[in-house]
Amino acid sequence: MKEILDKAFPPGPIRTLVLSLYSKAWLWQQEKRGYPHLHFMFQKMMGYPLDISQPKTHNHFLNWIKFHRRDPRVPITSDKVQVRDYIKKILGEKEGEEILIPLYYVSNTGLDLPFDQWKEEVFIKANHYSGGNILYQPGMNRSKIEHQLRTFLSEPFGYNYHEWAYLQIPRRIICEKVLRTKDGNIPNDVKLYCFHGKVKMIMFVSDRLTQPKRVFTDQYFRVVPGAQMAGHPPLSPVPVPGNMPRMMEIAEKLSQGFDYIRVDLYSVDDEAIYFGEITHYTGSGLEKFDDEDVDYAVGRLWNPANRDRDILDLIEEVKSEKKVAG
Numbered sequence: 531m532k533e534i535l536d537k538a539f540p541p542g543p544i545r546t547l548v549l550s551l552y553s554k555a556w557l558w559q560q561e562k563r564g565y566p567h568l569h570f571m572f573q574k575m576m577g578y579p580l581d582i583s584q585p586k587t588h589n590h591f592l593n594w595i596k597f598h599r600r601d602p603r604v605p606i607t608s609d610k611v612q613v614r615d616y617i618k619k620i621l622g623e624k625e626g627e628e629i630l631i632p633l634y635y636v637s638n639t640g641l642d643l644p645f646d647q648w649k650e651e652v653f654i655k656a657n658h659y660s661g662g663n664i665l666y667q668p669g670m671n672r673s674k675i676e677h678q679l680r681t682f683l684s685e686p687f688g689y690n691y692h693e694w695a696y697l698q699i700p701r702r703i704i705c706e707k708v709l710r711t712k713d714g715n716i717p718n719d720v721k722l723y724c725f726h727g728k729v730k731m732i733m734f735v736s737d738r739l740t741q742p743k744r745v746f747t748d749q750y751f752r753v754v755p756g757a758q759m760a761g762h763p764p765l766s767p768v769p770v771p772g773n774m775p776r777m778m779e780i781a782e783k784l785s786q787g788f789d790y791i792r793v794d795l796y797s798v799d800d801e802a803i804y805f806g807e808i809t810h811y812t813g814s815g816l817e818k819f820d821d822e823d824v825d826y827a828v829g830r831l832w833n834p835a836n837r838d839r840d841i842l843d844l845i846e847e848v849k850s851e852k853k854v855a856g
Contacts, residue, residue: 541680553689575816588828592815596692605698607808610657635705640679656682658699691814717796724785725831756821772800
């Protein structure tokens with residue numbers, strides 16, 4: 531149905547209205563039917579059933595919060611515009627400003643970007659969108675970019691997997707500086723999984739715009755076996771930046787008051803630290819670990835009683851219990 535609507539209505543106010551009405555109707559009928567699409571997709575992607583009433587795995591809990599977490603901070607921290615003020619509120623004006631990527635422009639329409647003023651590359655992003663990014667290079671076709679941005683702004687992102695926070699965000703386009711290392715590369719992405727205010731797992735990502743490689747570690751940078759995800763080449767050795775302790779400190783400050791969030795940061799040449807985003811619905815709760823036991827072990831970190839446990843110990847615990855159960 532959505533494919534038909536996409537063809538019938540080009541980007542613009544009418545398309546935005548039609549997709550908004552369609553998404554609301556779709557969400558209503560899914561709720562009445564017990565969310566069959568989400569259950570179907572979870573079983574298909576994960577290989578085991580979705581249980582929202584008694585969540586046990588990390589991906590169970592990620593889907594649970596879609597329906598049960600209505601904290602007003604969730605849409606604020608999911609919004610690429612509003613989160614900037616939130617960071618300065620939590621870290622302080624000076625420290626917060628230091629880690630924010632320089633912001634060039636914010637647009638409500640995507641049609642008024644000052645292309646003529648940009649003599650270098652710029653990241654253009656939808657503030658309510660995951661993956662709604664364009665790496666602009668001077669000389670690129672502006673009309674095509676504007677068409678894509680209007681498409682981003684018309685999309686009620688998050689409705690198909692019930693990601694409540696994204697639907698609350700006033701849609702805008704932001705334009706940011708492109709971070710580069712001294713050798714001209716995009717810096718590695720450091721994704722810190724925080725439970726009850728403490729970093730418990732870290733995903734290091736390299737070459738994220740070309741051929742991404744990943745590795746998962748615990749907070750001591752020990753590789754987590756089985757945490758890799760299919761289709762993503764492993765990253766070795768673990769590229770721990772020199773300012774990693776500071777990155778962990780920032781992530782833990784930003785995660786205070788949440789049972790779980792993922793904080794994405796960048797380290798440029800082991801010197802400057804920059805904020806990427808805060809994610810609540812990591813992978814929309816549909817990213818499968820290579821070893822299902824890891825999913826159950828990470829799920830135990832949602833329990834505040836396990837706040838001081840290590841993920842490697844919890845994986846061993848899950849495996850031991852499974853072995854005893856036969």
